[in-house]
Each structure stands twice: as C-alpha cells, then as structure tokens.
Amino acid sequence: MAVTLLLLLLAVVLSLAVGSRTMAPSAVWDALLHGGTSDDAQVVRALRVPRTVVGVLVGVALGVAGTVLQGITRNPIAEPGILGISQGASLGVVCAIAFFGVHTLNGYVWYAFGGAAVAAVCIYVVAGSGRGGASPVKLALAGAAMNAFLASVVAGILTTDARALDEFRFWDVGSIAGRDASIVGQTWPFLVAGLLLVLAMARGLDALALGEDIARGLGRNVALLRATGALGATVLTGVAVAAAGPIAFTGLAVPHIARALVGPGHRWLLPMAAVLGPVMLLLADVLGRVVVRPAEVPVAVMTALAGVPFLVVLVRRRKVVAA
Amino acid sequence: MTRTMLRPPGHTVLRARRSSFLLHRRSLLVAVVLTALLAATVVASLCIGESFVAPGEVVRVLLGLPSPDELVVGTLRLPRLVTGLLVGAAFGVSGALIQTVARNPLASPDVIGVTHGAGAATVAAMTFGITSYAVLPYVSVGGGLAAALLVYLLAWRRGLHAARFVLVGIGISVALGSLTRLFVTKGDYLVAQQAKVWLTGSLNGRGYDQAAPLATVLLLLVPFLLWAARAQRGVAFDNDTATALGTRLDRDRLGLGALGVVSASMATAAAGPVDFVALLAPQIARRLTRTPHIPLLCSALMGALIVTVADLLARRLFSPTELPVGVFTALVGAPYLMWLIVSSRSSRSGGTA
Numbered sequence: 001m002a003v004t005l006l007l008l009l010l011a012v013v014l015s016l017a018v019g020s021r022t023m024a025p026s027a028v029w030d031a032l033l034h035g036g037t038s039d040d041a042q043v044v045r046a047l048r049v050p051r052t053v054v055g056v057l058v059g060v061a062l063g064v065a066g067t068v069l070q071g072i073t074r075n076p077i078a079e080p081g082i083l084g085i086s087q088g089a090s091l092g093v094v095c096a097i098a099f100f101g102v103h104t105l106n107g108y109v110w111y112a113f114g115g116a117a118v119a120a121v122c123i124y125v126v127a128g129s130g131r132g133g134a135s136p137v138k139l140a141l142a143g144a145a146m147n148a149f150l151a152s153v154v155a156g157i158l159t160t161d162a163r164a165l166d167e168f169r170f171w172d173v174g175s176i177a178g179r180d181a182s183i184v185g186q187t188w189p190f191l192v193a194g195l196l197l198v199l200a201m202a203r204g205l206d207a208l209a210l211g212e213d214i215a216r217g218l219g220r221n222v223a224l225l226r227a228t229g230a231l232g233a234t235v236l237t238g239v240a241v242a243a244a245g246p247i248a249f250t251g252l253a254v255p256h257i258a259r260a261l262v263g264p265g266h267r268w269l270l271p272m273a274a275v276l277g278p279v280m281l282l283l284a285d286v287l288g289r290v291v292v293r294p295a296e297v298p299v300a301v302m303t304a305l306a307g308v309p310f311l312v313v314l315v316r317r318r319k320v321v322a323a
Numbered sequence: 324m325t326r327t328m329l330r331p332p333g334h335t336v337l338r339a340r341r342s343s344f345l346l347h348r349r350s351l352l353v354a355v356v357l358t359a360l361l362a363a364t365v366v367a368s369l370c371i372g373e374s375f376v377a378p379g380e381v382v383r384v385l386l387g388l389p390s391p392d393e394l395v396v397g398t399l400r401l402p403r404l405v406t407g408l409l410v411g412a413a414f415g416v417s418g419a420l421i422q423t424v425a426r427n428p429l430a431s432p433d434v435i436g437v438t439h440g441a442g443a444a445t446v447a448a449m450t451f452g453i454t455s456y457a458v459l460p461y462v463s464v465g466g467g468l469a470a471a472l473l474v475y476l477l478a479w480r481r482g483l484h485a486a487r488f489v490l491v492g493i494g495i496s497v498a499l500g501s502l503t504r505l506f507v508t509k510g511d512y513l514v515a516q517q518a519k520v521w522l523t524g525s526l527n528g529r530g531y532d533q534a535a536p537l538a539t540v541l542l543l544l545v546p547f548l549l550w551a552a553r554a555q556r557g558v559a560f561d562n563d564t565a566t567a568l569g570t571r572l573d574r575d576r577l578g579l580g581a582l583g584v585v586s587a588s589m590a591t592a593a594a595g596p597v598d599f600v601a602l603l604a605p606q607i608a609r610r611l612t613r614t615p616h617i618p619l620l621c622s623a624l625m626g627a628l629i630v631t632v633a634d635l636l637a638r639r640l641f642s643p644t645e646l647p648v649g650v651f652t653a654l655v656g657a658p659y660l661m662w663l664i665v666s667s668r669s670s671r672s673g674g675t676a
Binding site for chain 1: 363407411429434477478480486489490491493494495496497498500501502504505506507509515517519520522523570598599641644645646647648649651653654657658660661663665
C-alpha cells in the first residue's frame with residue numbers, strides 16, 4: 001500500500017512536470033509553494049494542477065466503479081465502458097447540449113448521471129435474464145449492443161445538429177486536458193457520495209464473492225447489496241464521464257492489478273483500486289503527452305490501448321470463457 | 324436399375340442430365356418472396372424523395388426507355404440505391420459466413436472487430452488527407468483484414484473458442500473505436516463531419532464510384548461463394564461430427580471466415596460500418612427458411628432489403644434532415660441482439676452466448 005501511494009505521488013509529480021514544456025520538479029515545487037509570475041509557474045498553476053487533480057478524481061472514480069461492478073456481477077470483465085454505462089452518460093450529455101441548451105459542466109453532470117443510470121439498469125436486466133445469469137460473454141455482448149444502440153442515437157442527434165457535434169467531439173474523445181479547476185469543485189460532492197455508497201456496501205462484497213446463496217445464508221440482503229453497489233458505481237461513472245468523457249478499460253484493468261497485489265478481500269481491494277486508478281490514468285496521460293510531441297494523445301486512447309492486452313490475457317485464461 | 328430416392332424432407336431434386344441438385348423448397352419460396360419485396364422496395368425507393376416520381380416512370384427509366392424523370396431517377400437516385408443493395412447483400416453474406424464459422428448467432432463482423440478495423444483505417448486515411456475514393460476502399464479492406472487477423476491470432480489457443488473470439492473481438496473493437504475518435508479530433512471540422520457521417524454508415528452521396536469496386540469484388544467472389552454454400556453444411560456441425568464426416572474443418576473454417584471478412588470490409592469501404600445488418604439478416608433469413616444451416620442467398624437478399632428499407636426511412640422520416648442509414652439499422656438491430664441474449668435459454672447456448 002505504501003509503495004502504491006509513493007507511485008501515486010510519482011505519477012502526480014510526473015503529471016505536473018512533464019509536458020510540451022518540461023520542467024524540473026524543483027521548479028514545480030516552487031510554483032506550487034511560492035507562486036510567482038514566471039511562465040513555468042503560470043503553466044503549472046493554470047494548466048497542470050487542474051489537469052492532475054481532475055485525473056486523480058476520475059481515476060479514483062473509475063477504479064472503484066470497476067471494482068464494485070466486478071464484485072456485484074461476479075464477472076471479471078465488468079467495466080463501465082464495456083457495459084455501455086459510459087455511453088449512456090455520453091448520450092445524456094449530448095441531449096443536454098443539443099436539446100436543453102446546457103453548456104456548462106454543472107449542467108452536464110446531472111444528464112450524465114441520468115444517462116448512466118438508465119443504461120446500467122437496462123444492461124443489468126438484459127444480461128441477467130435468460131438462463132445462466134450474467135456470464136462474461138452475455139454481459140459483454142449486451143454491453144456491445146447497448147453501446148451500439150446508444151452510439152447510434154448519439155450519432156442521429158449529432159448528424160442533425162452540427163453545432164452540438166463541434167462541442168461534443170472534443171468531449172467525446174475522453175481527455176483530462178483543458179478541463180479547468182471548476183470541474184473539480186462541481187464534481188467532488190458526487191465523488192464523495194458515490195464513495196460513501198460503495199463504502200456502505202463494501203463488506204457485503206466479500207460475502208457476495210462466495211456466491212449468492214452463501215451471501216444470503218450469511219444474512220446479507222443480496223438484492224439491496226447489488227442495488228446499492230450498482231447505484232454507487234453508476235454515480236462514480238457519471239462523475240468520471242462528466243469530468244473527462246468516456247474513458248474505457250481503466251475500470252477493467254485497475255481491479256485486476258489491485259487483486260494481484262492485495263488479494264480478493266474488498267477491505268484492501270477498494271482502497272488499492274482507489275489509489276491505482278489515478279496512477280494508471282495519470283501515467284497514461286503523461287505518456288500521451290510525450291509520444292507524439294508536440295501534439296497530445298488523449299488519455300482515453302492511451303488507456304484503451306494499454307487496457308486491451310489486459311482483456312486479452314484475462315480472456316485467454318480458461319476461467320473466464322468457461323463461465 | 325432402381326434408383327433409391329434418398330431425399331431429405333422439404334427438398335426437391337433437380338436433375339439436369341447426369342448431375343442432380345437438391346433444392347430446399349421453402350428456401351426457394353422465401354428467396355422468391357424476398358426478391359419480389361426487394362423489387363417493390365427498389366421502385367418505392369426510386370419514387371420517393373424530394374420530389375415524387377410516378378412508379379410508371381421509374382420502371383421506364385429502369386428499362387432504359389426515354390423518360391422525363393431520367394435525371395432524378397437514373398442519375399440522382401439509382402447510384403445510391405445500387406450501392407445500398409450491394410452493401411446490404413455483402414453484409415448479409417458476410418454475417419451468414421461468420422456466424423456459421425463461429426457457430427454463434429451473436430457473432431458478426433461488427434462484433435469481431437472487422438468493421439471497426441476498416442473504420443479506423445479509413446478515418447485515419449481521411450485525416451491524413453487521403454480522400455480519394457480510388458484509394459479509400461483498399462485502405463478499409465486492409466484495416467478490416469488486419470483487425471480480423473489480430474483478433475484471430477489473439478483468440479487462438481489450441482483451437483478457436485467462440486466465446487473467447489467474441490470477447491477478444493469486443494476488446495479490440497473498443498480500442499479501435501477510441502483510436503478512431505482520436506483521428507476524428509485530429510482532423511479539421513469538415514473532415515470530422517465527413518468522418519462522423521461515414522462512421523455511422525451512410526449512403527448519402529454514395530454512387531457508382533463506391534459501388535464499382537464492391538460489385539467487382541462480389542462478382543469475383545461468386546465462385547467461392549458457391550463453394551461456401553456447400554462447405555458451410557459441414558462446418559455447422561460440432562468438431563467431432565464434422566471430422567467424422569470427413570470435413571476438412573480448419574481449412575473450411577478459414578476459407579469461410581476469410582470470405583466473410585473480405586465482403587464485410589468491402590461493404591464497409593463503400594458505405595461505412597452499417598451496424599447490425601450482418602447480424603440481423605442471416606438470423607431472419609434462417610428463421611424464414613427454417614433450414615438447419617444459414618442460407619447464403621436469402622441472407623444476401625435479406626441484407627439488401629434491410630439496407631434499402633432503412634435508407635428509405637432514414638432519408639424521409641426526419642425530412643429535410645437526412646439521417647445516416649447506420650443509425651436506423653442500429654436502432655433496430657441493437658434491441659434485437661439484446662432480445663437474442665435474453666431469450667437464449669437453450670442449454671447449448673451456455674458456452675456460446
């Protein structure tokens with residue numbers, strides 16, 4: 001845990017120091033503590049600090065949301081992006097832009113939540129019904145179908161509204177660049193609310209991991225557990241999507257790395273995921289700034305590319321496919 | 324010499340001198356009905372537009388007779404329609420082949436990364452300033468083939484497990500999708516608009532330039548498709564049965580899969596990834612014909628029908644705004660896929676669905 005926290009610190013420092021203008025950590029430190037009006041100080045305070053903070057916020061949200069989703073579905077490939085929950089949030093934002101004249105993040109957030117919630121409910125109903133419950137393939141396919149459906153609605157709206165497309169396409173790519181500090185101010189209460197919901201049901205996740213019947217035998221209310229967990233994960237996804245756009249695969253990879261480090265107990269797993277999420281996101285973001293200098297690759301592209309090998313390795317393990 | 328009549332139920336034997344051919348009567352009927360419907364849709368689609376053209380005039384133009392509506396029907400509407408027909412047929416065939424190989428009604432070129440690969444490659448090319456329709460189809464096909472190959476290699480582990488194939492395909496699709504979005508932001512505003520429309524699968528502004536390469540490839544594929552129609556029956560069995568029947572399973576699967584991938588990539592090159600046609604058409608066709616395997620011809624007809632009807636609706640429903648046809652097919656196709664997932668109750672689907 002201590003090592004992971006150090007890693008997070010390192011990621012934060014890198015995120016503050018690396019960019020089209022690379023500066024020494026000491027300069028960053030100076031800018032943070034003493035302010036000043038030098039170019040370096042301006043860049044750090046006006047651009048990189050908000051970006052880093054947004055990155056941490058989104059990373060925590062996605063890491064925890066992925067862990068909880070994998071816990072309540074008992075399915076190793078559950079993830080907000082794959083399940084279409086992020087796409088639901090996207091649709092909410094598009095509607096906000098196109099129909100309700102909302103152009104501020106404060107406005108987006110509610111629509112993002114609404115969209116995410118509706119998508120989450122639909123997915124769960126679809127994947128969970130039928131024989132065998134929510135097997136990985138069913139979940140993935142239901143998610144893919146949901147993604148395609150919502151994407152086509154989004155595309156339909158955007159084709160008829162070119163102005164909305166121009167606003168939306170930059171948000172849609174999933175990036176933490178150019179988000180200003182007010183985003184953090186507006187979303188942190190939701191992050192806290194989501195984390196509290198998750199915390200409230202976290203102990204039940206361990207029981208649920210043993211199977212529904214055993215969890216029930218241990219005196220847990222399985223339906224309530226699942227509902228609380230799903231609600232928490234949805235709120236967290238809504239936060240992440242509202243702040244940074246759809247970012248795939250972070251919620252998939254982080255819980256697996258965390259599990260490899262601290263084992264399956266959710267008491268350690270959730271905090272670990274909450275720390276690893278921002279680490280992965282910030283490192284991916286830093287990498288994205290470096291690979292095609294002076295241009296930037298948005299963080300969502302980097303996490304998607306980094307996450308695919310994970311999925312492939314997971315799928316190639318016998319357990320996932322047999323389920 | 325008495326000739327024993329070993330005839331499967333529902334089939335008619337066609338004999339021409341020494342060769343004979345089994346014909347599934349219901350399939351034939353379905354094919355005829357679908358063709359008739361398709362013809363009706365073709366005429367309707369040529370009649371309806373900004374201005375209405377009388378069906379009689381449309382038929383005159385189609386027959387090459389002089390007509391005052393030559394410009395509107397023959398020059399403006401016909402090329403788009405032809406592209407739609409070819410694209411639909413290609414997606415239908417492709418879906419039928421890939422579903423046969425995967426032995427899974429849920430597999431389709433959309434799901435296993437082909438269309439996303441073609442899409443990513445094409446949008447990338449557009450962003451780098453290649454907008455010529457002489458080059459783009461080849462880029463798409465290259466992208467589709469590369470993505471399919473990648474999925475195939477990654478999913479291969481002592482055999483090709485259908486579930487693994489689908490999961491890897493979805494993963495690769497997501498990654499390619501995010502790459503595509505990246506390219507959309509790289510381009511300027513006009514390229515973004517063009518790419519966005521292309522990515523949803525649109526027939527707007529498509530004509531003979533796009534249809535010609537597709538038609539050529541489909542014609543070249545015909546002999547292979549005839550082979551496929553035969554090989555398909557062997558592949559549809561499970562591994563042990565097929566091997567016992569003397570099917571060269573790996574070779575046949577590879578061949579059928581490659582055919583499916585090529586036709587899906589070509590169709591994507593022509594009209595963009597028109598979602599779900601490849602998934603829907605074969606399943607509907609199969610339910611209509613009630614054959615044990617997926618019928619190729621009826622799938623192609625069904626695909627063409629779906630695309631032309633969807634395009635007609637997409638053009639007129641929100642007129643004067645035109646929606647991309649892909650929006651429509653996805654709006655219908657995605658709920659259908661979900662219904663398939665929900666209703667897959669048979670024990671056999673445990674491993675595949």
